Amino acid sequence: MLAIRLPEDIEARLTALAAKTGRTKTFYAKEAILEHIDDLEDKYLAANRLENPGKRWTLDDMQQDLDVGN
DSSP states (O other): OOOOOOOHHHHHHHHHHHHHHTOOHHHHHHHHHHHHHHHHHHHHHHHHHHHSOOOOOOHHHHHHHTTOOO
């Protein structure tokens, strides 16, 4: 379950769209989320990774750790 508050102008636009098309406001909210969730995840996960970088390995380090010959 999700409840969101929208600015009045966006709520009015969403209400008008739903009325004109015979669909629900929930339908359009769901469509918007599904359309953009991948991009939002990428954006915020990338920003987090930049702020909190993990361990980094060179190719030589990886080969040595995995005992892979050159």
